Every structure is written in structure tokens, then in C-alpha cells.
Amino acid sequence: MDEKQMLLMAARRERHGMNKSPEHRAWVHMKQRCTNPKKREYPHYGGRGIKVCDEWMHSFLAFFNHIGPRPSDRHSLDRIDVNGNYEPGNVRWATQQEQVENTTVARHITINGRTQTLSAWAREMGLTAGQVCQRERSGWSIEEAILTPSVPGQKRHMRVKRDYSGRSRDWHGRYQPESVRAAAAIGEQSNG
Numbered sequence: 001m002d003e004k005q006m007l008l009m010a011a012r013r014e015r016h017g018m019n020k021s022p023e024h025r026a027w028v029h030m031k032q033r034c035t036n037p038k039k040r041e042y043p044h045y046g047g048r049g050i051k052v053c054d055e056w057m058h059s060f061l062a063f064f065n066h067i068g069p070r071p072s073d074r075h076s077l078d079r080i081d082v083n084g085n086y087e088p089g090n091v092r093w094a095t096q097q098e099q100v101e102n103t104t105v106a107r108h109i110t111i112n113g114r115t116q117t118l119s120a121w122a123r124e125m126g127l128t129a130g131q132v133c134q135r136e137r138s139g140w141s142i143e144e145a146i147l148t149p150s151v152p153g154q155k156r157h158m159r160v161k162r163d164y165s166g167r168s169r170d171w172h173g174r175y176q177p178e179s180v181r182a183a184a185a186i187g188e189q190s191n192g
Contacts, residue, residue: 018060022070026077027056027063030086050079053087067091078102111143121146
């Protein structure tokens, strides 16, 4: 009897009492993604050559002993190296945000020897990813776009719409009262 058959026999006798636990469901789904061509996720896992190591394939307890209990409801199974297999050293519990940043489509940027995703850099610098992208589209280098802090307290100025009659309206389209227009006119005369 070879080693693989022994693992299969041991797995059949395995008793762990965790059949409907989140950890057990993660183990079952991990195996399905990598081995069942009928599963929707298969092309991104088994179809790309991602495999589950033999020990984990046949033993939930071996998997659980390595990965441990799920830290919270927000965590799910994640491969550290997205092109690597499900095996010891390449699997962790991660939040949705960590998983999004650990995909093949995430844009990784290296600044001063540190590599992070664009969104991680933006969060660290107190920006949004949208601000960084807008700056880059405006001709900034990616380093400038990330490392330049936003101007604190910067707000949009009140815009005034004018209709065909020349009467002033506020930004919401409401006509300004005569007293507001008169005060503005007096302010303009004293400044001029």
C-alpha cells in the first residue's frame, strides 16, 4: 500500500466534529475550486493549474492544524502567492480588503524600496485611490501623486448660478433674497 492510499484510509477514519464549521466549509470549497470543472470558480483555480497539496486534499485535520481557526466572520481563505498552490506556507485567513489587494489585477507600486498596491499607498497617505489616479491623469508622476498630501481644509467654493434675468441664485437654484444681493453689492463697492 502506497502513501497516498494510506492517507485516504486515514482520512476516512478521521473524526473531528467540525463538519459544518466555517473552517470545514472553506476546506471543502478549496478542494472543489481546484478539482471540480463544473464549479464556476474552477477556471481561475484548477483550470490555471492551482492544486491542493496531497496532505490537505485528504485530511481536514492536517489543513486545520496548519491554518487554525478563522479569526472572525470577515475572514476567508486566501493564498499569499496568487499563482501558488494551496499548501503550508501559502495559505492564510484574510479580510476582503486584503484579498482584493492580493489579486493578479491589483496595481503594485514600489516607492523607496517598498511595494504596495495603489489603494494601500493611498490609504497610508490619507488619500483615495481616485485622487491618486486623477493626479496621474493630470500628468503627475505616480510617486508625486502618492506622496503629495492633499491640502487640508480645501473646500469647493460656493457657486452662484445666474438665470436669464440676471437675478442671482444660490447653488441649489433658489433665488437669493434681495438683502443678500444688496450686502454683496455693498461689499464689492467698498473693496473696489
